[in-house]
Amino acid sequence: MTQPAISVKDLSYSYGDNLAVDGIAFDVAAGEVIGFLGPNGAGKSTVVKILTGQLTPLKGTAVLLGLDIVKERKQVQHQIGISFEDTNLYEQMSAVENLDLFAKLYKVENFDAMSLLEKVGLAGREKERVASYSKGMKQRLMVARAMVSDPKMLFLDEPTDGLDPVSTQTIHALIRGATQRGTTVFLTTHDMVEADKLSNRVAFINQGKIVALDTPARLKQRFGLRALKVEVELPHGETAIREVTLDEEQTAQAVFDLFRNERIVTVHSEEATLEDIFFDITGRGLQG
Amino acid sequence: MDMQRIWILLGKEARLGATNFMGIYVLVMPVIISLLIALVFGDLLAQTPRLGVFDAGGNERFLQPLIDHPSMNTTVYNSDAALQADVTRGAAEVGLSLPVGFSEALESGSEDVEFTTYRWGEAGTRSLMLLESTLARALAEGSVGRGFEELPVSVNAEQLGSANTATWSQRLLPLILIMAIMLGGLFIPAFSLIEERQKRTLVAVTTTPTSLLDVYLSKALLGFLLSGIMSVIILLLNRAFAGQLGLLLVVIALGALMSSVIGIILGSVAKDMDTFMGIIKALGIVLYAPGILRIFPQAPEWIGRLFPTYYVMNPLLEVSQNGARFADIVVDIAVLAAIIAALLFILSRVIGHQQQQLALGG
Numbered sequence: 001m002t003q004p005a006i007s008v009k010d011l012s013y014s015y016g017d018n019l020a021v022d023g024i025a026f027d028v029a030a031g032e033v034i035g036f037l038g039p040n041g042a043g044k045s046t047v048v049k050i051l052t053g054q055l056t057p058l059k060g061t062a063v064l065l066g067l068d069i070v071k072e073r074k075q076v077q078h079q080i081g082i083s084f085e086d087t088n089l090y091e092q093m094s095a096v097e098n099l100d101l102f103a104k105l106y107k108v109e110n111f112d113a114m115s116l117l118e119k120v121g122l123a124g125r126e127k128e129r130v131a132s133y134s135k136g137m138k139q140r141l142m143v144a145r146a147m148v149s150d151p152k153m154l155f156l157d158e159p160t161d162g163l164d165p166v167s168t169q170t171i172h173a174l175i176r177g178a179t180q181r182g183t184t185v186f187l188t189t190h191d192m193v194e195a196d197k198l199s200n201r202v203a204f205i206n207q208g209k210i211v212a213l214d215t216p217a218r219l220k221q222r223f224g225l226r227a228l229k230v231e232v233e234l235p236h237g238e239t240a241i242r243e244v245t246l247d248e249e250q251t252a253q254a255v256f257d258l259f260r261n262e263r264i265v266t267v268h269s270e271e272a273t274l275e276d277i278f279f280d281i282t283g284r285g286l287q288g
Numbered sequence: 289m290d291m292q293r294i295w296i297l298l299g300k301e302a303r304l305g306a307t308n309f310m311g312i313y314v315l316v317m318p319v320i321i322s323l324l325i326a327l328v329f330g331d332l333l334a335q336t337p338r339l340g341v342f343d344a345g346g347n348e349r350f351l352q353p354l355i356d357h358p359s360m361n362t363t364v365y366n367s368d369a370a371l372q373a374d375v376t377r378g379a380a381e382v383g384l385s386l387p388v389g390f391s392e393a394l395e396s397g398s399e400d401v402e403f404t405t406y407r408w409g410e411a412g413t414r415s416l417m418l419l420e421s422t423l424a425r426a427l428a429e430g431s432v433g434r435g436f437e438e439l440p441v442s443v444n445a446e447q448l449g450s451a452n453t454a455t456w457s458q459r460l461l462p463l464i465l466i467m468a469i470m471l472g473g474l475f476i477p478a479f480s481l482i483e484e485r486q487k488r489t490l491v492a493v494t495t496t497p498t499s500l501l502d503v504y505l506s507k508a509l510l511g512f513l514l515s516g517i518m519s520v521i522i523l524l525l526n527r528a529f530a531g532q533l534g535l536l537l538v539v540i541a542l543g544a545l546m547s548s549v550i551g552i553i554l555g556s557v558a559k560d561m562d563t564f565m566g567i568i569k570a571l572g573i574v575l576y577a578p579g580i581l582r583i584f585p586q587a588p589e590w591i592g593r594l595f596p597t598y599y600v601m602n603p604l605l606e607v608s609q610n611g612a613r614f615a616d617i618v619v620d621i622a623v624l625a626a627i628i629a630a631l632l633f634i635l636s637r638v639i640g641h642q643q644q645q646l647a648l649g650g
Contacts, residue, residue, distance in 0.1 A: 078497040092305070
């Protein structure tokens with residue numbers, strides 16, 4: 001059996017009396033994109049901080065790429081790249097200088113900053129001070145910085161939070177490119193559309209616990225109710241929407257009755273979003 | 289610890305420090321103050337020792353080599369009173385009043401000759417040493433074939449002006465020296481560390497294979513180098529880079545180490561720049577007190593000994609100005625080494641706590 005890229009067992013962490021991570025356990029396969037979804041304060045960033053060696057867990061173990069994050073922290077950090085939630089670039093330096101500095105710290109040989117900057121759409125402005133960059137440009141540079149060592153594992157903490165669609169698309173393309181090269185991606189976000197698009201599996205974290213972990217499709221299948229939305233024409237030319245819930249015993253009969261008795265204008269299928277499912281499971285929204 | 293990474297980070301520190309206002313400030317400030325003091329109190333425009341001579345008659349052969357000497361400014365006066373007046377106000381640091389036939393008597397050695405020297409009370413040690421040794425040489429050369437102990441001369445030495453008083457340049461030198469050591473060594477690492485913590489770049493660096501110790505060492509190394517270089521520059525500017533060079537450099541290195549370790553500790557514990565500046569305001573008097581006390585020569589020496597920077601300042605001045613040897617300053621060096629050891633112990637505890645604090649946003 002192939003060794004998982006991340007193997008977490010009974011992991012806990014608390015800030016004083018506040019239990020931020022409560023005995024979570026999960027495995028991530030090599031090359032997989034796992035989306036960690038949860039509202040602010042759910043424990044997502046704490047998990048990232050533990051897995052990247054910034055915090056020492058109170059209890060439990062985390063093994064990344066076969067290495068224990070507590071006992072072999074620096075060896076793990078040599079093989080991972082991190083894009084932080086808050087911008088933390090050297091703003092008095094240029095983009096090239098930022099990337100070159102980190103490449104040297106990772107001891108990357110023959111590092112080509114320009115090719116990476118081209119990928120994130122910053123070529124042409126590579127010599128400007130980062131302080132003059134927009135938020136989107138800084139965020140793209142953060143993701144590029146996480147990739148300077150061509151890491152086996154990427155941690156991306158809210159990589160597209162508050163970004164314009166162009167920057168978001170660029171970052172999504174980078175993530176897809178990384179996964180095609182076999183990089184494992186640990187993505188924390190509260191953007192369910194992003195998680196749905198990019199993740200092989202998503203984990204819902206709430207109050208420090210993982211309350212669900214599966215592929216988006218299976219989660220929707222398990223927790224969400226699919227429906228048909230049918231627009232029908234009424235006698236005086238008006239229209240109305242009829243909704244038929246799928247996957248139920250009486251669904252077939254309901255669809256048959258609808259098509260026999262009504263004049264159909266349009267038919268749309270609708271499935272639950274990850275946010276709907278999260279709400280169903282936890283009783284709270286992802287923005288809360 | 290990884291020397292390659294420390295070197296890379298040191299380069300980054302130097303690159304950012306060179307464009308940083310605080311970096312420029314701490315480098316330029318002691319130099320400007322030093323130059324201003326030299327300008328105001330006259331040393332800058334009168335760097336050459338000043339000798340005044342009154343010749344009562346017939347001493348040209350003795351006098352000419354002194355006039356021609358490239359390392360002194362020699363002024364010939366036409367009366368003893370004029371010579372005394374200029375020595376009293378410091379226009380000449382040493383005055384030489386030669387009686388009639390002094391030169392001839394010195395050459396023949398036939399009779400014991402007498403002459404008078406005047407010495408300005410505030411003359412600098414370096415000037416006095418140069419002037420007096422030149423005179424001694426001139427006397428020996430004028431009295432061919434004799435050793436110093438056989439010279440047929442007796443000297444009436446008179447001190448003019450305020451006696452036993454250091455010049456203002458000498459009084460202020462200790463304070464400027466402390467500023468040079470502390471500004472470069474303490475401020476640069478502390479500011480850099482606080483800024484990196486606040487902007488969270490420290491977290492970005494320490495989540496690479498680079499350790500927190502590597503980061504701290506790179507910052508401490510920059511502070512150490514700046515502090516050492518600034519100390520040497522200030523001593524050179526004040527013409528006090530003298531004495532046993534090796535010993536002087538050892539004391540400078542220990543002082544630079546102390547200030548950079550204090551800088552790293554303060555940079556780690558201060559929550560932000562405002563807190564740091566508050567600490568510095570409170571701590572400033574402790575750091576600068578030995579230098580301030582030296583401005584007032586009547587202040588008891590023991591008060592200065594209560595402050596840690598005394599153990600950098602005093603040995604530096606003893607070596608550079610009084611020609612002290614290691615045995616003369618061994619107690620100060622031992623105390624300084626103990627202070628540094630205590631600071632390193634505190635630093636090791638600080639590093640232990642810092643990693644978790646960084647993750648928590650501290």
